[in-house]
Amino acid sequence: xxxxxxxxxxxxxxxxxxxxxxxxxxxVQETVEEDNSLEGQFDKIYRISTTYQVYKVIGxxxxxxxxxxxxxxxxxxxxxxxxxxxxxKAERDNIKSTKDLLLKTQSELEASKKNExxxxxxxxxxxxxxxxxxxxxxxIVSLLALFYFIFxxxxxxxxxxxxxxxxxxxxxxxxxxxxxxxxxEQKLRRQLQDEVNKLRNS
Numbered sequence: 001x002x003x004x005x006x007x008x009x010x011x012x013x014x015x016x017x018x019x020x021x022x023x024x025x026x027x028v029q030e031t032v033e034e035d036n037s038l039e040g041q042f043d044k045i046y047r048i049s050t051t052y053q054v055y056k057v058i059g060x061x062x063x064x065x066x067x068x069x070x071x072x073x074x075x076x077x078x079x080x081x082x083x084x085x086x087x088x089k090a091e092r093d094n095i096k097s098t099k100d101l102l103l104k105t106q107s108e109l110e111a112s113k114k115n116e117x118x119x120x121x122x123x124x125x126x127x128x129x130x131x132x133x134x135x136x137x138x139x140i141v142s143l144l145a146l147f148y149f150i151f152x153x154x155x156x157x158x159x160x161x162x163x164x165x166x167x168x169x170x171x172x173x174x175x176x177x178x179x180x181x182x183x184x185e186q187k188l189r190r191q192l193q194d195e196v197n198k199l200r201n202s
Contacts, residue, residue: 038073041066 035043045066049056058066126134 038070041069 035041045058045062046056048062049058051057
């Protein structure tokens with residue numbers, strides 16, 4: 001047991017001496033090339049740390065410095081992520097408002113097209129095609145009715161004129177017949193008077 005403890009102490013002392021000897025070399029290498037990225041810092045720690053069997057021994061100050069750098073990098077990364085998330089949220093809100101505006105514009109456009117292509121007639125919305133068909137149907141029916149009434153009127157006028165002419169003819173015939181009858185009656189009266197006079201004289 002004591003032998004194991006002595007062996008561990010001996011190894012620790014030799015390891016500390018080895019690390020002190022190797023530090024000037026690593027400092028020379030450190031000045032050659034400085035990479036301040038996290039990967040560079042880890043590589044640097046790996047280079048400057050001493051090796052014991054399969055392990056790497058890191059100094060406390062180097063470990064604390066690396067830890068501080070890692071935490072600072074994480075803090076910067078979190079801040080950057082938070083900033084990007086706020087920008088992303090703003091963009092999403094902007095996209096949402098743009099989509100809402102687009103939907104509103106599309107609905108207004110549809111309503112405008114509907115109003116443009118339709119006409120209100122007695123409170124009923126009719127498409128322009130239906131309205132035009134209805135209007136032309138009314139015009140055509142009105143023209144047909146007008147032509148029909150003009151035809152009937154002209155026909156009635158012709159019949160009225162014929163009736164008037166026929167009435168005049170009848171009146172003329174009646175007048176001639178009345179005159180003839182009157183003449184005949186006068187003639188008969190004269191003949192009767194003559195006969196009466198003859199009878200008286202005889």
